[in-house]
Amino acid sequence: MEALLKAVVAGAALHSPLATLVQNDGTEVVLEPPANKGWVLYTVQSGDTLIGIAGRYRVDPKAIMYSSGLEGIKLKPGQQLRIPLTAGRSDREPRVPPGVEPYTVRSRDTLKGIAARFGVSELELITANPWIPSLDRLTEGAVLHIPTGQKGLLVRLSKGQTLLDLSGRFGVSxxxxxxxxxxxxxxxxAEGDLILIPGILARTTYDNLLAKREAERQARLEAERKAREEAARLAEQRRREEAARREAEAKRQARLAAQRQAQAQTQARRQAAQPATVRRSNFVSEGGYTYPVKSYVITTYFGRRGAYQRYHTGVDFAAPHGTPIYAARSGQVQVAGWSTWGYGYHVVIDHGGGVDTLYGHMSRFVVSAGEWVERGQLIGYVGSTGWSTGPHLHFEVRVGGSPRNPLAYLP
Incomplete structure (x- = not known):
């Protein structure tokens, strides 16, 4: 009896039907088929996936994981799985027509690539797998049926359906x-068997999938177009913001320039209001200097001016255009020509000992470089050349190349 119980338990666990059993005394016992419950013991083969095995046995992958004690979906060849069976399931694998081979989808597989690999068309492949939802997206681990022989529509028998039903439905004997x-x-x-209907192509299904592919392509193109338009819009927005920023900066600089100009004009008016010193050219200082013009108005003094103006390195003597300019002290003409530093026509006289004088903004000069001049000798005429806002003489005294206040040297 113990042997009988072991046999029954083993049969139920492996889902193998038992017909008879002979006991030790030779008595034959007829056994009922075991309940359609238990497990199928399955050894994992190379290339198997949990989803593929679950699809093959038409069970939930989570049920296999629970029954087999799996913590993840990764499988190893040789691993034993317990596939749970439910009531009403057939004791055999679903029938597959001859000339139809199962293929497990791998990573990066495409329908077009699989069709080319097995020498069939996309239409024939879709006809053998009419449940495929897309021409472009395949699920890794899913099982496809490859029609290597007779081509036709592959259908799965539903519960209660017969070959006679399919014969009448598709008009095939x-x-x-x-x-x-x-x-x-x-x-x-039986239910779940795959039946090949020869001469039938799932053209409507294929056309629908092609239309779906085109709709998806158009959707992608539309999304790309909108992305380009959005990028162009953002670029235009940035361009406008940058233009507005530059315009605002230009206006700010213009305001600052106007303020500086107003401050310069105010200072010029203040300096012009100071009493004029006239006709002092007959006086000579202890250092041997005399005024370079005989009649003038001092408009700008030596030193710092407004907050936004350059340091003034000399004294400006305003006088009518063409007023004679005289050497403030005897010396040798070092420069007589045009200045690249804003002095216009100018003359520089070297007085020796590192001391020289500069006369700027002349209308013209009447001496030349290398010529010796005496104090009070005519060297040119007042003008407004170079960086000048009106006729005047810009007069400098330099010691060792550094500008000094001319009024400290004049009488």
Whole structure:
């Protein structure tokens, strides 16, 4: 009896039907088929995936994980799985027509690539797998059926459906349907079996998938177009913001320039209001200097001016255009020509000992470089050349190249 119980338990666990059992005394006992519950023990093969095995046995992958004690979906060849069976399940694997091979989808597989690999068209591949939802997206681990022989529509028998039902539905004789599918007895087919309907192509399904592909392509193009338009809009917005920033900066600089100009004009008016010193050219200082013009108005003094103006390195003597300019002290003409530093026509006289004088903004000069001049000798005429706002003489005294206040040297 112990042997009998072991046999029954083993049969139920492996889901193998038991017919008879002979006991030790030779008595034959007839056993009922075991309940359609338990597990199928399955050894994992190379290339197997949990999703593929679950699809093959039509069970939830989580049920296999729970029954087999798996913590993840990764499988190793040789690993034993317990696939739970439920009531009403057939004791055999679903029938597959001859000439139809299963193929497990791998990473980066495409429908077009698989069709080319097996020498079939996309239409024929779709006809053998009419449940595929997309021409461009395949699920890794899913099982496809490859029609390597007779081409046709592959359908799965539903509960209660027979070959005779398929024969009437698709207009194919029962004999031809049985022959193509290698079925000797039409009554042997069962729910879940795959049946090949020869001469039928799933063109409508294929056309629908093509239309879906085109719709998805158009959606991608539309999304790309909108992305380009958005990028262009943002670029234009940035360009306008930058232009507005530059315009605001230009206005700010213009305001600052106007303020500086107003301050300069105010200072010029203040300096012009100071009493004029006239006709002092007959006086000579202890250092031997005399005024370079005989009649003038001092408009700008030596030193710092407004907050935004350059340091003034000399004294400006305003006088009418053409007023004679005289050497303030005897010496040798060092420079007589045009200045690149804003002095316009100017003369520089070297007085020796590192001391020289500069006369700027002349209308013209009457001496030349290298010429010796005496104090009070005519060297040119008042003008407004170079960086000048009106006729005047810009007069400088330099000691060792550094500007000094001319009024400290004049009488």
């Amino acid at each position: 029962l004999l031809k349907l049985a022959k193509v599918n290698g079925i000797d007895n039409p009554a042997e087919v």
